[in-house]
Amino acid sequence: xxxxxxxxxxxxxxxxxxxxxxxxxxxxxxxxxxxxxxxxxxxxxxxxxxxxxxxxxxxxxxxxxxxxxxxxxxxxxxxxxxxxxxxxxxxxxxxxxxxxxxxxxxxxxxxxxxxxxxxxxxxxxxxxxxxxxxxxxxxxxxxxxxxxxxxxxxxxxxxxxxxxxxxxxxxxxxxxxxxxxxxxxxxxxxxxxxxxxxxxxxxxxxxxxxxxxxxxxxxxxxxxxxxxxxxxxxxxxxxxxxxxxxxxxxxxxxxxxxxxxxxxxxxxxxxxxxxxxxxxxxxxxxxxxxxxxxxxxxxxxxxxxxxxxxxxxxxxxxxxxxxxxxxxxxxxxxxxxxxxxxxxxxxxxxxxxxxxx
Ligand code: ZN
Ligand code: ZN
Numbered sequence: 001x002x003x004x005x006x007x008x009x010x011x012x013x014x015x016x017x018x019x020x021x022x023x024x025x026x027x028x029x030x031x032x033x034x035x036x037x038x039x040x041x042x043x044x045x046x047x048x049x050x051x052x053x054x055x056x057x058x059x060x061x062x063x064x065x066x067x068x069x070x071x072x073x074x075x076x077x078x079x080x081x082x083x084x085x086x087x088x089x090x091x092x093x094x095x096x097x098x099x100x101x102x103x104x105x106x107x108x109x110x111x112x113x114x115x116x117x118x119x120x121x122x123x124x125x126x127x128x129x130x131x132x133x134x135x136x137x138x139x140x141x142x143x144x145x146x147x148x149x150x151x152x153x154x155x156x157x158x159x160x161x162x163x164x165x166x167x168x169x170x171x172x173x174x175x176x177x178x179x180x181x182x183x184x185x186x187x188x189x190x191x192x193x194x195x196x197x198x199x200x201x202x203x204x205x206x207x208x209x210x211x212x213x214x215x216x217x218x219x220x221x222x223x224x225x226x227x228x229x230x231x232x233x234x235x236x237x238x239x240x241x242x243x244x245x246x247x248x249x250x251x252x253x254x255x256x257x258x259x260x261x262x263x264x265x266x267x268x269x270x271x272x273x274x275x276x277x278x279x280x281x282x283x284x285x286x287x288x289x290x291x292x293x294x295x296x297x298x299x300x301x302x303x304x305x306x307x308x309x310x311x312x313x314x315x316x317x318x319x320x321x322x323x324x325x326x327x328x329x330x331x332x333x334x335x336x337x338x339x340x341x342x343x344x345x346x347x348x349x350x351x352x353x354x355x356x357x
Contacts, residue, residue: 001027001062003128005041008090015040015080015089016124017104017117019073019096022295023125025223028063030056036076037063040083047072047079077104081112092126093119123300130292130300131314136224137338140294140316143226144336144347146178146219151230151350158357160209160234164189167215168202175219184218184225184297195231196330198287198322210235212245212329213357218297225297227318228348229334232355244281244323245331245354251275251321252333252352255289259319259337259344265307272321273305284323292317293336315339316347 004027008016018024018037025031028044032052038045044063048056049072056065068075080089091101105113132140150171157170168187175183190200192211200214207213216229231245251272258271269289276285288304293316301309303317311317317339322332333352337344 001044004039004125007124007128008041011090013088013090015083015086017073017076017080017089017091018125020092026125026129026295029059029061031059031223032056034072036072038076038080040080040086045079047075071103073100074104074107077117078107081108081116088116088118090118090120090124092123094123126300129294131312132294132316133314136294137314139222139224141347143219143221143224144228146180146221147217147226147228148348148350149178150175150217151215151228154215155355155357158207158213161206163204163206164191164202165204171217180219180221182220184220184227188214188216190214190330193327193329196324196326196328198324198330198332207234212241212331214330214332216332216334223295225293227293227297227334227336228350229320229332230350231331231333232357234357236356237354241329242354247276247279247281248321248323248331248333249352252319255319255321256335256337256344256346259311259339261311261313261339261341263311265301265303265309265311266305268303269305269307276321276323281323284325285321286324287322290318290320311339313339313341
């Protein structure tokens with residue numbers, strides 16, 4: 001909250017309305033699904049409804065809790081407007097619908113309707129969130145480690161003939177048994193020609209006797225997301241398939257090696273992309289190299305072509321180049337990497353040499 005208030009002062013804002021739930025959780029610890037946080041230079045107040053009275057009092061730190069029956073955001077806006085010395089309150093336009101903004105304005109006294117709420121030019125809290133502190137880094141390392149244990153487990157389970165859905169179900173069941181609160185996104189199990197779909201959700205298709213199998217999954221542990229991808233081979237790969245895998249692996253390792261505080265996200269992306277370009281596979285690499293990860297599965301920074309944002313120590317990003325050859329196969333390898341002052345620390349330590357099952 002201290003860092004946020006310094007940012008508020010610098011931006012010349014006397015108040016802030018926070019409605020994006022991961023931002024609310026980050027600032028005051030509340031994990032319920034209905035909340036708004038109002039912050040001034042002196043005070044902070046969390047608004048939620050009666051269902052969360054007990055939970056809010058248990059979880060919330062650094063803010064007073066106010067339970068109400070109206071919309072938490074409307075209550076937060078009205079509270080902000082009633083605080084002495086608060087002339088304007090910033091809100092995040094990327095997390096606000098047109099209808100919400102109209103509602104908030106309508107709840108204000110007539111003289112404040114036009115000018116009180118002010119759209120923030122940049123995502124305020126999300127920018128704070130992308131640099132993790134020591135406690136967060138420890139949790140993220142733990143989440144990543146749980147992901148690796150799941151990968152070890154699923155390797156023993158995989159065999160030709162079982163449906164992709166069963167692989168996903170086994171992974172998710174085991175995740176809960178190991179303590180995960182849930183999955184951080186829909187588990188991707190894409191086998192054979194389906195591995196050419198970057199987001200191939202598990203289907204009833206049985207695993208083939210031979211072909212690639214891409215597993216992209218993540219868990220949530222104490223609020224923090226993990227994210228990793230491994231592509232394995234069922235049966236014996238042909239030289240072309242082996243070469244494709246090696247090319248992605250080389251690209252992935254080049255990007256991981258490029259990670260360090262101060263480098264731009266675009267340069268990290270280029271480290272992966274240039275390897276695939278040399279292999280004439282650049283056109284098969286159809287997405288960005290990675291993304292920030294934390295309380296949300298996708299957060300800042302974006303690690304893509306031309307991105308000028310510079311990495312800072314404490315950021316956690318993914319490095320996940322892939323190639324996709326429609327109708328044939330696809331390969332992706334993804335690690336979570338913590339940015340340090342002089343390099344990157346890989347959190348997902350599962351092996352990356354091609355595994356043949
Ligand atoms: Zn992933
Ligand atoms: Zn990812």
